[in-house]
Amino acid sequence: MTLLIETPRDIPPVDEVMRDEKLEDALQTHGHAMVLRAVRNTLADVREALLMKSDATTTSAHYCCMNDLVRKVIVQLELWSKPLIQYVINATGAILHSNLGRAPLAASAAEAAYNAGRRYTTLEYNLEEGARGERTAAVEVLLKRLTAVESALAVNNNAAAVLLILATLARGREVVVSRGELVEIGGSFRIPEIMEESGATLREVGTTNKTHPDDYLRAIGDKTAAILKVNRSNFRMEGFTEEVALDTLATIAHQNGLPLIYDLGSGCLSRTLHDRIFEEPFVPDATASGADIICFSGDKLLGGPQSGIIVGRRCYIEAMRRHPLLRAFRCDKMTLAALETTLFLYLNPSRAHKEIPLLAMALADEDVLEKRVSSFINALNEADVPASMYSESSIIGCGSAPGCKLATPVVAIDPTLAPNPSTPDELLRELRTGEPLVIARAGNDRALFDLRTVFPEEEDALLQRLLRILA
Structure with a gap:
């Protein structure tokens, strides 16, 4: 009993x-x-x-x-x-989703990180000499080939890259920067606050909407250590605006014996992607324009792991390599393994466009997307789930190319008319529980599913999840 x-x-x-x-x-x-x-x-x-x-x-x-x-x-x-960091299907249409881990890695890069994590590696070992080697040597070689620079370095994110550059070159001195470029990045972190932590003093010039060459020239003095340009990658300024071109700024810096630092931000290494989202600078173009030091993110338009990449003149980067902060900012072995593999893919652009998810999604053919969406809708309709095709826009995300809208057909479901009815918000809430977890969005009284950011091999799992809920 x-x-x-x-x-x-x-x-x-x-x-x-x-x-x-x-x-x-x-x-x-x-x-x-x-x-x-x-x-x-x-x-x-x-x-x-x-x-x-x-x-x-x-x-x-x-x-x-x-x-x-x-x-x-x-x-x-x-x-x-149950882990708090869980796998999700991203059906939002934001290719770089800040809250969903930014860029998914290429399969080969993920495998490299996995192998580096579970086994010993030559992370800091020189096989030829049988002695200690340089931690980021493999990444440096690839970056020099891809960007035509003298030297390169990788740290754990781009904010760390900016901090390391300024701490090395400008601690206790002034850095001249346009007021229109003092941006706020994700998580309420502001570029000026990060820069001040380096010990450098910001010398703001120009106005919010206009900065002229003379503004920089008047600000340069005995205390000036460098000129800094920051790419406004997470917003656009239109109308009555003016900024100094990078090559002009390089001339001003070099005529005054100063280095030009360029915080490029997102870091595009694909010419094809650059041509499609022209707002974002192409890294090799920036190096050719005379910038002495360029830094950018590894997990944005590059499509690799979280990292901050610094490329430029050897004399400046060697000084950074000796700075004590580098130890605090260095990448771990899994990050470097994934980054090396991602950069290696860029040596063959056609392969990179197929294997790096960011590039494959951003450059996806609209006709192919339309066929995928049509097939998905037909499967839903066969189960009496009302779905149709809507014309929407995908975005790059993570503050990259904010003005770029990628025309995209999406699956639009009216769950109120399904065999097991619910509202769009209720459907989206239920998809955020159970397995697989699905993150999508609502619009026009419909639940919208953007297959651009859904891997083809995930489509059946997404379909079956929707049918279990609605059919």
């Missing part, structure tokens, strides 16, 4: 629950301490529920037995064991 737990006095002691044979597998999987914590939490929850009973009419709602307790313990353990 199963004893019902009707009052706090009926709650079994912790050790009795721990001895229940149905928890043997849980103890093997999760360990004694974690199971003990789950048991204590469960008993505390049951005790609180029983104490909250206000009258006899609600008593039956709080009945439970030992089997119920054990089930609650197991559910609690499963919840605690």
Whole structure:
């Protein structure tokens, strides 16, 4: 006979629950301490529920037995064991989604990171000399080939790159920068605040909308260490505006014996992608325009892992290599392995366009997308789920090419007319639970699914998830 737990006095002691044979597998999987914590939490929850009973009419709602307790313990353990960082299907149409991990890696880059993480590597070992090697040597070689520069360095993100550059070249001195380029990046971090942490003093010139060559010339003095240009990659300025061209700025800097630093931001290494989203600078063009030091992100338009890349003149980068901050900002072995593999793909542009997800998605043929969407819609309609094709726009995302809209056909579902009806918001909320997790968006009273950012091999899983909910 199963004893019902009707009052706090009926709650079994912790050790009795721990001895229940149905928890043997849980103890093997999760360990004694974690199971003990789950048991204590469960008993505390049951005790609180029983104490909250206000009258006899609600008593039956709080009945439970030992089997119920054990089930609650197991559910609690499963919840605690589920990773908070989980795989999702991105159907939003934002190729670089800040909240979903930015650029997905090429399969070969992910494999390189995996192998580097689980085995020993030649991270800092020179095979030819049998001695200690340079940590970022492999990445440097590829960056020099791809950008035609003297030297290169990789750190853990572009903000770190900016900080390292300024701390090395301008600590205690002034850096001249246009007011119109003092931008705020993600997470409320502002470029001026990051720069001030370097110990450099910002000398702002010009106005928000207009900066002229004379503004820079008047600001240069004995305390000036460098001129800085920041690419406004996360917003556009239109109308009554003017800025100094990069080559003109390089001439001003060099005539005054100063280095020109260019915080390029997103870091496009594909000429084809640059031609499509012309707002973003092409890195080799920037190096050819006379900038002495250029820095950009590895996980934006490059399509690699999170990293900050610095390219430019050897004398400046060698000074950075000796700076104590480099140790704090250096990349780990998995990041460098993934970055090296990603850069290697760029040596063959046609291969890069196929294998690097960012490039494959951004350069996807609209006719091919339309066929994928049509096939997906037909499968939904066959199950009486009302779906149609809408003309929408995908975006690059992560503050890259904010004015670039990629014309995209999307799957538009009216869930209110489905066999199992719901509102668009309810459907999207349900898709954010269960497996696979799906992140999409709503618009025009429909749930919208942009297949540009859905990998082809994910389409069936997305379709089956929608059918389970709606059909």
